[in-house]
Amino acid sequence: MSEEKKQDMPLVEVKHLKQYFDISEGFFKSRPLKAVDDVSFTIRKGETLGLVGESGCGKTTVGRTILHLYKPTDGEIWYDGIKIGDKKSLEDFRKKATMVFQDPYSSLNPRMTVADIIAEPLDIHKMYSSSKERRDRILELMEYVGLNSEHASRYAHEFSGGQRQRIGIARSLALKPGFIVCDEPVSALDVSIQAQVINMFDELQEKLGLTYLFIAHDLLVVRHISDRIAVMYLGRMVELADAEEIYDHPLHPYSKSLISAVPVPDPKTARENKRIVLSGDIPSPLNAPSGCPFRTRCPHACDKCAESMPELKDMGGGHFVACHLVKEGKLG
Amino acid sequence: MSMLEVRDLHTSFFTDAGEVKAVNGVSFFLDEGKVLGIVGESGSGKSVTAYSIMQILAGSGKIVSGSIKFRGQELVDSGEKVMKTIRGNKISIIFQDPMTSLNPTYTIGHQLMEAILLHTDRNKDQARERAVEMLRLVNVNEPEKRMNQYPYEFSGGMRQRVMIAMALACEPDILIADEPTTALDVTIQAQILELMKSLQKELGMAIIMITHDLGVVAQMCDEVIVMYAGAICEQGSADEIFYNPCHEYTKGLLRSIPTADGGKEKLKPITGTPIDLLNMPKGCAFAPRCDAAMRICLKEKCERMQINDMHAAACWMNVKKNMEGGEA
Numbered sequence A: 001m002s003e004e005k006k007q008d009m010p011l012v013e014v015k016h017l018k019q020y021f022d023i024s025e026g027f028f029k030s031r032p033l034k035a036v037d038d039v040s041f042t043i044r045k046g047e048t049l050g051l052v053g054e055s056g057c058g059k060t061t062v063g064r065t066i067l068h069l070y071k072p073t074d075g076e077i078w079y080d081g082i083k084i085g086d087k088k089s090l091e092d093f094r095k096k097a098t099m100v101f102q103d104p105y106s107s108l109n110p111r112m113t114v115a116d117i118i119a120e121p122l123d124i125h126k127m128y129s130s131s132k133e134r135r136d137r138i139l140e141l142m143e144y145v146g147l148n149s150e151h152a153s154r155y156a157h158e159f160s161g162g163q164r165q166r167i168g169i170a171r172s173l174a175l176k177p178g179f180i181v182c183d184e185p186v187s188a189l190d191v192s193i194q195a196q197v198i199n200m201f202d203e204l205q206e207k208l209g210l211t212y213l214f215i216a217h218d219l220l221v222v223r224h225i226s227d228r229i230a231v232m233y234l235g236r237m238v239e240l241a242d243a244e245e246i247y248d249h250p251l252h253p254y255s256k257s258l259i260s261a262v263p264v265p266d267p268k269t270a271r272e273n274k275r276i277v278l279s280g281d282i283p284s285p286l287n288a289p290s291g292c293p294f295r296t297r298c299p300h301a302c303d304k305c306a307e308s309m310p311e312l313k314d315m316g317g318g319h320f321v322a323c324h325l326v327k328e329g330k331l332g
Numbered sequence B: 001m002s003m004l005e006v007r008d009l010h011t012s013f014f015t016d017a018g019e020v021k022a023v024n025g026v027s028f029f030l031d032e033g034k035v036l037g038i039v040g041e042s043g044s045g046k047s048v049t050a051y052s053i054m055q056i057l058a059g060s061g062k063i064v065s066g067s068i069k070f071r072g073q074e075l076v077d078s079g080e081k082v083m084k085t086i087r088g089n090k091i092s093i094i095f096q097d098p099m100t101s102l103n104p105t106y107t108i109g110h111q112l113m114e115a116i117l118l119h120t121d122r123n124k125d126q127a128r129e130r131a132v133e134m135l136r137l138v139n140v141n142e143p144e145k146r147m148n149q150y151p152y153e154f155s156g157g158m159r160q161r162v163m164i165a166m167a168l169a170c171e172p173d174i175l176i177a178d179e180p181t182t183a184l185d186v187t188i189q190a191q192i193l194e195l196m197k198s199l200q201k202e203l204g205m206a207i208i209m210i211t212h213d214l215g216v217v218a219q220m221c222d223e224v225i226v227m228y229a230g231a232i233c234e235q236g237s238a239d240e241i242f243y244n245p246c247h248e249y250t251k252g253l254l255r256s257i258p259t260a261d262g263g264k265e266k267l268k269p270i271t272g273t274p275i276d277l278l279n280m281p282k283g284c285a286f287a288p289r290c291d292a293a294m295r296i297c298l299k300e301k302c303e304r305m306q307i308n309d310m311h312a313a314a315c316w317m318n319v320k321k322n323m324e325g326g327e328a
Helices: A003-008 A059-066 A087-096 A114-125 A131-144 A149-153 A161-173 A191-208 A219-225 A243-248 A253-260 A267-272 A303-307 B046-054 B080-086 B108-119 B124-137 B143-147 B156-168 B186-203 B214-220 B238-243 B248-256 B295-299 B316-327
Strands: A010-024 A030-044 A048-052 A074-079 A097-100 A179-183 A211-215 A228-233 A236-242 B004-015 B018-030 B035-039 B061-070 B091-094 B174-178 B206-211 B223-228 B231-237 B305-308 B311-313
Touching: A010 A059, A010 A211, A030 A059, A030 A074, A030 A211, A030 A236, A048 A059, A048 A219, A059 A097, A059 A179, A059 A211, A087 A097, A097 A161, A114 A131, A114 A149, A114 A161, A131 A149, A131 A161, A161 A191, A191 A211, A191 A219, A191 B248, A211 A219, A219 A243, A228 A243, A228 A253, A236 A243, A236 A253, A243 A253, A253 B186, A267 B214, A267 B238, B004 B046, B018 B046, B018 B061, B018 B231, B035 B046, B035 B214, B046 B061, B046 B091, B046 B174, B046 B206, B091 B156, B108 B124, B108 B143, B108 B156, B124 B143, B124 B156, B156 B186, B174 B186, B186 B214, B206 B214, B214 B238, B223 B238, B223 B248, B231 B238, B231 B248, B305 B316
Parallel strands: A048 A211, A048 A228, A097 A179, A179 A211, B035 B206, B035 B223, B091 B174, B174 B206
Antiparallel strands: A010 A030, A010 A074, A228 A236, B004 B018, B004 B061, B223 B231, B231 B311, B305 B311
């Protein structure tokens, strides 16, 4: 598919998504925890959008809310030109959008055989007319992810972490989805196995024309697999740009420090590297700072940052950033 | 004489399924003030090596043979009494998971003071003073107030700082860090690594850094040991390991990770699955997954060979290369 054509077709549109959780504080009293606060972005057909950020920044919640595993507090999600909301659209959407989970140990039912795990989505949505059709589809899916047919009657505990993740991926492919949310799919795996699974994601995307939302905290992995990368901090999206662009020319002070903090597997670069080490921890989303959420750790913060939340704005060439100082040309 | 000398260490776990040889003939020396990295996948024996040094193996684990000498003193079979003078005092360890390594029912101060009272002659007031000083050293804000708080009031990065403070309270000669930043976010990881580096310079201790992250190794280590299936497959200075890897496993590892300047070209993964320690192959443990494996690799283990002063590896490919070089 040509670059231009990709650009024309947003497959997933997220508009002003908000996801608040009520935290109870005794009887009748509760406070909203703003896990995701006013996040908008689109994912083009055939694209991989990487979503990075520290734990607690809301990246997993974004993924889950898109799939309506949580009911969004506010905002809209559009898939292929249709707004997801009522029962009919949701039912259709759930066949087209699936998920691969982080932990290959807890996301597979230990009492089911591999065949039954992979076929569970088929069973639920009654996607076959005969048991032969069901079996053929299972074998086809297992072949996609590099599992042998003799594995079908085994149980999950007989497999290593990498193979379990393959089972999880086969299950997510069962309904022939167009869109897959991958929530830290390789972070529980050993280094030598990670590369196998990452390559498999690449190959499946080419073969089946999949679109991914790839959530991870390992920036080198995200950069490798993604076309564009979005950075989140404390429930807000702070930067969004092409993978190469954001890695080589990050604009937001948070993205800068995040990228500089990545330990590069190269001793010479490591010795030269001037890391921007942030002080302090990510604040609790229950007590988010006023204005820009990053200002409490930002080395450049000024009065304006405390007053108002900067909008996510295109700085040219599809490089979006939410920072007052970058917009005023004081940083960049 | 090196400060710590480990010679031909064998540690096994005796399970119902049989003897699991978790560490299988590991030897290395650690000099004063050096940072030694041990890298490997889960099950490679890197943590068990560290636990063997501290002799804190789980119930079924036992040092079968070998020698561990700290400043000339043999630690294997030295008895619990001797080990108590070593642990926490001369050699300290910090663990991977800062969430579970602190006792949730005691204050941070209590736990910090416990180590100091146990190993030094300080009285309670002096121990408290020392604990506050240690918290300040690891950049914990308002240390006096923090002393009276409980672990749940600390974030992951803060807890790992407390663990480091505790490990360093008695000024150990060696700090063993078992995946100290794996559970932390990158920006917090950067803080902790930076802190460990500056403390190491300030206090002059040696660090054994156990990790699976080659990036962390590149940042921190002078020397690197690469482990696979309980044995050392390659050992050398950080530069030698990264720029002149001489074992097929190390080469595979380096090829399989995305690099900072790498573009979109495909990663070259190591094929196959990690080894089953109950079912060890006869020859080189890595041979079943090795693309370059030759007939001899399947039959016979390769002995460790010196590549140069800074570098040793146990791979038949080096023998082959030498022979070809000799003929030409």
